[in-house]
Structure formats: C-alpha cells, structure tokens
Amino acid sequence: MTDNVISPAAATVRRPPSPPKPWTKPRITGYVLVGLWTALIVGLVYYLFRAWDRELVDKYAPTYLSGLWTTISLVLASVIIGAVLSVPVALGRMSKNRIISSIAYFYVYFFRGTPLIAQVFLIYYGLGSFSKELQAVGLWGFFRDAWYCALLSFALNTAAYQAEILRGAIRSVSVGQWEGAASLGIPKFVTFRKIILPQALIVALRPYGNELILMIKGSAIVALISVYDLMGYTKLAYSRTFDFQTYLWTAIIYLLLVEALRHLWDWMESRITRHLIR
Amino acid sequence: MEGSIALLGFGEGGWGLSIASGILVTVTLALATLPLGLAIGFFVALGKQSEEPSLKLASNMYTTIFRGLPELLTLFLVYYGGQIGVQKIGQLLGYSGAIEINSFIAGMFALGTVFSSYASEVFLSAFRVIPRGQYEGGYAIGLSYGQTMRKIILPQLIRIALPGLGNLWLILLKDTALVSAIGLADILRQTAVAARVTKQAFLFYGTACVIFLVLGILSSFVINGIDRWAAKSGAKR
Known part of the structure; x- marks a missing residue:
C-alpha cells in the first residue's frame, strides 16, 4: 500500500517530460528562412561596414538629414491641411442634398481612383502650363514651386482618403447616441463635438495611422518633380556616386520611420481604449 | 477643343496610338504581377498562421520590410540592385560586358513583393475566419494536409479574401504608374512624352488620370462579377 503514496516532494519533482520537438517540415522551412533573413541582414551590415566611406558620409549625411526634414514637414503639413479639408468633404458625402453629395462623391472617387503620381504631375506640370493665366491672377509664384505643388496635391489626395475615414467613423457611432443626446436637449453641434466625435475617433485612429504611413511612403514620389526630400537627395547621391549604399541607407531610414510610427500608434490605441478592456 | 481631340486621336499628329500602347503595358504589367503577388502572399500568410515560431518570424519580417518601404x-x-547583382554574377561567370535588366521584370518583381506583403495580411485575416472544424473534418475523412488545403480551405479562403484582394488590385493598378520612373513606357510615361512635345501638359496628364479612372471602373465590374460568381457557390444561410 505504501507504494501508492507519493510524497509531496516527489510530486513536485516528477513532471512529465516535455514532448520531443521533431524536425517537422514547417520547422525545417522556418529555420531555413530565418537563416536566410539572418544571412541577408548580416550581409547588409557587412556590406555597409565595408563600404563605409568617411568622405561620402561627410558629404551626403547632412543632405539626407535635410531631406528627411523635407519629407516629414511635407507629410505633416499636407496631412494637417488634408484633415481640415476632409471635414467639409465628409459632411458633403453624408449630406442629403443630391448635388452636394454627388460633388463630394466625385471628388473622393477621382482622388482615390487615380495614382498619386499622376495627380502630382497634373498639378505641377499641368497647371504649370497655364503660366500666363496664373501670372495674371498672381498665383504663379505658388505653382512655380515644386514643393507647394506637391503640398497641394498631397493635401487634396489625403483629404479624399481622410474624408472616407471620417465618414466611416461617424457612421460607426450608433444613431441611438444622437437620439439620446437629442432627448436630453443637447444641441446638435455639442452632441457632435462631445458625444459622437470622441467615440468616432477611437474607430478612426487606426485608419488615420495607416493613412499617415501611406503618405510618408507616397511622399517619396516628389523626388520625380525635383523636390529634394529624402528620396530626392538619395537619387542625387546615387547619380553622382553610383554607390548602391546610398539607397540602402535610405531604405533603413524609411523603415525605422515607419516602424516607429506603427509602434507609436499601437501604444496610442492601447492607451485610449483602456476603458474598453474587460 | 477640336485641337485637343486631334491631339488625342489616332490620326496624323495624334498621340492616341502611343497612349494606347501605354495602356497595354500598364495592364500587362498589372496582370503579370497579380499571380506572382497572390502566390507569394498566400505562402507568406501560411507561414504567419503556422504554429512554428521560426516560420512566423520569417514571414512577419517579410511583411514588415516590404510594407515599410516606399513603393x-x-x-x-530592385532595379538598380538587381542590375548590380546580375553584373556581379556575370563577372563571376567570366562575362565583363554591361548587362541591363529588363525594367518590366524589375517592375513586376518590385510591385509583386509589395502586393504580396499586403495580400498576405488579407489572406491571414481570411484564414482566421475559417473555423478549425473545417481542417479537422478534412482530416477525419482521411484527406492529407495538402488535399484539405486545396479542396476544403482554399475555396472558402478565396471567397472570404475576395473583397480585400479586389482593393489590392486597384492599388496595384495605381502603383504601376511608378514604373514610368525606371523608363517603362506605361500610360504615364507616354502621356508625359506627349505633354513635353505638345506643351499641353494639363490635357495629357488629365487624360492619364481619366484612363486610370476608367481602368478602375472596368476592374470594379470584373471584381463584382467574380464576387457574385463566388457567392453563388457559398453555403446559403
């Protein structure tokens, strides 16, 4: 009988052995792929280390920094202007007036249906061909500058996307919220600002972050209309040196920028949805 | 007005023919990229939903990198790096001449990787919708993993993923405009040439925008058709 009694000490010690991890096909594939990535990254670091050129860095690092600043300021300015523009567009999309809603619809359809690069060309080169008319109105100074043209086209483009985000977010708040506020006698504008918007922004936060990242990535095309953003200076450096590391450094900078933003957004989302976690 | 019609026409001094060839290049490129991107995206999604951590890590790195880089x-x-890479391989094999890589192929691979990294996310969320019971049912009647995947999971997966993939197709169509930067004679490049020669930039870039809109509308028709066709074979609830 005593055999069946297990002392408490032995019970804690005698765990079942962890099952053996067999070398299954997915495991082998996974290890090979991770190995390939590691080799690629080690190779990249080794290449950048070998190719490190004091002269090149001294010459182009400051231009990269100023290019990065151009990218960031261009994106921030256009996203903010676009956010302001998106409000009337979103309201127009939700309007009961047929004419207003169809104008807003076509605006959104045009800017979402055509490539950003074609829009930039249309505004920079296309409107640029009306130089005489623009000079007559006094707007030529604005449209002559590639930076302003890029800003205008980006703002118009992102306004269309942000209007859809805003509309979807406002729609996602149930009608009962409006009705509840109305039954308390709260005016419509106050309802919108204090009840609807805070709830809508939680829904809109993630799409807004995606839009910001898309704009940062999309902004690289301004290099094609001779704006010297990060990509523009990279193209310049490559065309002068034919050194491939110029592109690799830019890739690293863009990746870090986008990843940092993505993590910032994850943090923000977990922070403002604290009250929703059960 | 008549002048613009003549400029866009197919007759003498009209740019219609060259723009039409640009449309052909754009559509061909997008159609050639699609199967490549779908195939890679599917396998990356398989890796992401696998239980093997190393496979997951490798697939997630792929998405992180190619979604984070500007297109x-x-x-x-891909274009310049591929050129240098091919040159190096050529030197190893004893060929010292200059090798140019085809900008169509470079564009296809670059857009394909970008497309696949987004497609893998679409496939992944579709995978998550399919309940485990579907796999278990497949195994229970004696199907192998590959057969279960092909005959049970994939048909459902495609139906669920279709709206997301339709959006990605529209994005791909727009992204093809970027290949004009590496010298491929697509819509944007052809209209840019016409704009420079005729000094009618607004007309030609406006035309390019309209062509992209029309291509998008035509695609939506096709996507809706496929959607209806796929919905027909779905379970009626």
Missing part, C-alpha cells in the same frame, strides 16, 4: 524605393532597389 518607389522598392522599385529602385
């Missing part, structure tokens, strides 16, 4: 930069990396 234009990916294009340049």
Whole structure:
C-alpha cells in the first residue's frame, strides 16, 4: 500500500517530460528562412561596414538629414491641411442634398481612383502650363514651386482618403447616441463635438495611422518633380556616386520611420481604449 | 477643343496610338504581377498562421520590410540592385560586358513583393475566419494536409479574401504608374512624352488620370462579377 503514496516532494519533482520537438517540415522551412533573413541582414551590415566611406558620409549625411526634414514637414503639413479639408468633404458625402453629395462623391472617387503620381504631375506640370493665366491672377509664384505643388496635391489626395475615414467613423457611432443626446436637449453641434466625435475617433485612429504611413511612403514620389526630400537627395547621391549604399541607407531610414510610427500608434490605441478592456 | 481631340486621336499628329500602347503595358504589367503577388502572399500568410515560431518570424519580417518601404524605393532597389547583382554574377561567370535588366521584370518583381506583403495580411485575416472544424473534418475523412488545403480551405479562403484582394488590385493598378520612373513606357510615361512635345501638359496628364479612372471602373465590374460568381457557390444561410 505504501507504494501508492507519493510524497509531496516527489510530486513536485516528477513532471512529465516535455514532448520531443521533431524536425517537422514547417520547422525545417522556418529555420531555413530565418537563416536566410539572418544571412541577408548580416550581409547588409557587412556590406555597409565595408563600404563605409568617411568622405561620402561627410558629404551626403547632412543632405539626407535635410531631406528627411523635407519629407516629414511635407507629410505633416499636407496631412494637417488634408484633415481640415476632409471635414467639409465628409459632411458633403453624408449630406442629403443630391448635388452636394454627388460633388463630394466625385471628388473622393477621382482622388482615390487615380495614382498619386499622376495627380502630382497634373498639378505641377499641368497647371504649370497655364503660366500666363496664373501670372495674371498672381498665383504663379505658388505653382512655380515644386514643393507647394506637391503640398497641394498631397493635401487634396489625403483629404479624399481622410474624408472616407471620417465618414466611416461617424457612421460607426450608433444613431441611438444622437437620439439620446437629442432627448436630453443637447444641441446638435455639442452632441457632435462631445458625444459622437470622441467615440468616432477611437474607430478612426487606426485608419488615420495607416493613412499617415501611406503618405510618408507616397511622399517619396516628389523626388520625380525635383523636390529634394529624402528620396530626392538619395537619387542625387546615387547619380553622382553610383554607390548602391546610398539607397540602402535610405531604405533603413524609411523603415525605422515607419516602424516607429506603427509602434507609436499601437501604444496610442492601447492607451485610449483602456476603458474598453474587460 | 477640336485641337485637343486631334491631339488625342489616332490620326496624323495624334498621340492616341502611343497612349494606347501605354495602356497595354500598364495592364500587362498589372496582370503579370497579380499571380506572382497572390502566390507569394498566400505562402507568406501560411507561414504567419503556422504554429512554428521560426516560420512566423520569417514571414512577419517579410511583411514588415516590404510594407515599410516606399513603393518607389522598392522599385529602385530592385532595379538598380538587381542590375548590380546580375553584373556581379556575370563577372563571376567570366562575362565583363554591361548587362541591363529588363525594367518590366524589375517592375513586376518590385510591385509583386509589395502586393504580396499586403495580400498576405488579407489572406491571414481570411484564414482566421475559417473555423478549425473545417481542417479537422478534412482530416477525419482521411484527406492529407495538402488535399484539405486545396479542396476544403482554399475555396472558402478565396471567397472570404475576395473583397480585400479586389482593393489590392486597384492599388496595384495605381502603383504601376511608378514604373514610368525606371523608363517603362506605361500610360504615364507616354502621356508625359506627349505633354513635353505638345506643351499641353494639363490635357495629357488629365487624360492619364481619366484612363486610370476608367481602368478602375472596368476592374470594379470584373471584381463584382467574380464576387457574385463566388457567392453563388457559398453555403446559403
């Protein structure tokens, strides 16, 4: 009988052995792929280390920094202007007036249906061909500058996307919220600002972050209309040196920028949805 | 007005023919990229939903990198990097002449990687919708993993993923405009040439925008058709 009694000490010690991890096909594939990535990254670091050129860095690092600043300021300015523009567009999309809603619809359809690069060309080169008319109105100074043209086209483009985000977010708040506020006698504008918007922004936060990242990535095309953003200076450096590391450094900078933003957004989302976690 | 019609027409001094060839290049490129991107995206999604951590890590790195890079930069990396890589391999094999890589192929690979990294996310969320019981049912009647995947999971997966993939197709169509930067004679490049020669930039870039809109509308029709066709074979609830 005593055999069946297990002392408490032995019970804690005698765990079942962890099952053996067999070398299954997915495991082998996974290890090979991770190995390939590691080799690629080690190779990249080794290449950048070998190719490190004091002269090149001294010459182009400051231009990269100023290019990065151009990218960031261009994106921030256009996203903010676009956010302001998106409000009337979103309201127009939700309007009961047929004419207003169809104008807003076509605006959104045009800017979402055509490539950003074609829009930039249309505004920079296309409107640029009306130089005489623009000079007559006094707007030529604005449209002559590639930076302003890029800003205008980006703002118009992102306004269309942000209007859809805003509309979807406002729609996602149930009608009962409006009705509840109305039954308390709260005016419509106050309802919108204090009840609807805070709830809508939680829904809109993630799409807004995606839009910001898309704009940062999309902004690289301004290099094609001779704006010297990060990509523009990279193209310049490559065309002068034919050194491939110029592109690799830019890739690293863009990746870090986008990843940092993505993590910032994850943090923000977990922070403002604290009250929703059960 | 009549002048613009003549400029866009197919007759003498009209740019219709060259723009039409640009449309052909754009559509061909997008159609050639699609199967490549779908195939890679599917396998990356398989890796992401696998239980093997190393496979997950490798697939997630793929998405992180190619979703984080600007499309234009990916294009340049593939184009110039590919050129240097091919040159190096050529030197190893004892060939010292200059080798140019085809900008169509470079564009296809660059857009394909970008497309696949987004497609893998679409496939992944579709995978998550399919309940485990579907796999278990497949195994229970004696199907192998590959057969279960092909005959049970994939048909459902495609139906669920279709709306997301339709959006990605529209994005791909727009992204093809970037290949004009590496010298491929697509819609944007052809209209840009016409704009420079005729000094009618607004007309020609406006035309390019309209062509992209029309291509998008035509695609939506096709996507809706496929959607209806796929919905027909779905379970009626």
